[in-house]
Amino acid sequence: MPDAEELISDALAAVRGTDVRLAERQLDRLMIGTGAADGAAVVDAALLRRLARSVGRQAQRGWQPVDLARLAARRLGPRPAGLVTDALAAERRDPAGPVPPWWDEQLRDLGAEVWWDADAGHLVAWAARTGCDRFTALRAAVDALALVEGLPPIAVLRPPPGAPGPAAARGGSGGGSRMLDRVRALLAKAESTTYPAEAEALTGKAQELIARHSIDQALLAGVAEPTDRPGGVRLGTEAPYGGAKALLAQEVAAANRCEAVWSDDLGFTTVLGWPADLEAVELLYTSLLVQATAAMLRGRGERRAKGGGRRTRDYDESFLNAFALRIGERLRAATEEADREAAARNGPERLLPVLATRAEAVRERLDTLFPGVVRGRLTVRDAEGWSSGTSAADRASLGPGPAPTRQVRGRR
Structure with missing residues (x-):
């Protein structure tokens, strides 16, 4: 009889292929196990062990826990993504080298912990936890393994576990934490209000705080x-x-003095910058995405109330593009005002060289990690969506304008 590793490899190869019947047969063999009395338990333990090894190898190729969890949820769905989270927890249980604090922070945020009693019973316990049968659990485990082992290398943004060198966290000083708490409070209010002008004012105030902190x-x-x-x-x-x-x-x-590169195929954008600026970008992006979506839904309602057509993809996308561009203008205006105030207070001869040096360091990091970056053109196809999106971001500008184009930096 074949051993567990051979059964897993055969099932994995079949799932990666195009023969659906062969994949089903190989999963049936995996279901039967090695033929021994404890064959199913041996297969379960081997599956978890291999998945844990795979997520560990991907860490050396740039993949952080949050990246793996996000992509698994996107491509496989939330239930199979839970197996990837479990594999991260299993891999952390027996580290091969030092583990940086930021890695453990991500695992905590994901809820990655060893909740099962023994690896041999992991898949059975997971199936009971998620309400599925063993065959479905095996299919999910093989799909998760196929995804993780098939990932391409990506930019290594921070030294992974076991790597030499500093493992700097993004967090700032205690003062930075207090500032970020104030920003979070402002953005939470901006997300909850139904008045666009109030949301804009709150977001603008948050950006002012962020810009001043960045300069400090x-x-x-x-x-x-x-x-x-x-x-x-x-x-x-x-x-x-x-x-x-x-x-x-x-x-x-x-x-916020950062550079961004969009990886369309992988569903994420990489942002490069200094620690305080990166924290600000994460907070603002998450909040503004919520605000933009809410504004788009309100725009749909207004459109229907005026007798407009049914929702279209072009309308939604044009709305969101216009919202992004107008919000970007307002955020940059707040940053530029903070720069002028800081230059007047500290002297431009002290501030400007520091900002220029830091900006150059970010650009050099961009060139190092993404040497083949190109610019892609996003075309706005719906003038009504563009006008509505701009109005949502800035109520003072109500007139429809031409549908312009915009470039976004992305990977080749």
Whole structure:
């Protein structure tokens, strides 16, 4: 009889192929197991072991826990994605080297913990937990394994577990935490209000706080030491309307002294910058995506009330693109005002060289990690959606304009 590893490899090869019947037969063999009395338990333990090894290898190829969990949820659905989270927990249980704090923070945020009693009973316990039968559980495990083992390498934004060198976290000082708490409170109010003007004012105030804090951090650090370099985060920009989400991420990044690259095929945008700026981008992007979606839904209602046509993809995408561009203008205006105030207070001869040095470091990091980056053109196809989206971001501008185009930086 074949051993567990052979059964798993055969099932994996079949699932990756195009012969559906063969895949079903190989899953049936996996269901039977090795033929021994404990054959099913041996298969379950081997599946978890291989999946844990696979997520560990992907860590060395740039994939962080949040990246794996997000992509698994997108491509497989929430239930199979839970198996990837379990594999991350199993892999963390026996680390091969030092584990940086940020890695454990991501695992905690994902709820990745060893909740099962023994690896041999993991899949049975997972099936009972999710309310599925064993065959469905085996299929989910093989699908998760096929996804993880088939991932391409991506940019290594931070040293992974076991790697030498500093494992810097993105977090700032205690003062930065207090500032971010104020920003979170402002953005929470902006998300909850039904008045667009109030949401805009609250978001603008949040950006002012962020910009001032960024300048304070830059002046405190001075010119970066040669060993320092900007970090990076990945923001989910998956379908639907991935291009519009990527544009929003790019606009928020640009307003906060960061660079952004959209990986359309993988459903995320990589943002490069200094720690305080990256934290700000994450907060703002998440909040503005909520605000943009709510504004789009209100726009649909207004359109129907005026006797407009049914919702179309072109309308929605044009709305979100216009919202992103107008919000980007407002965020950059707030940052520029903070720069002028700081230059007047500290002297341009002190501030400008520091900002220029930090901006150049971010661009160099971009060129190092993404040497083949290209610009893609996003075309707005619905003038009504464009006008509504612009109005949602800035009520003072109500007139419809031409449907322009916009470029978004992406991977070749």
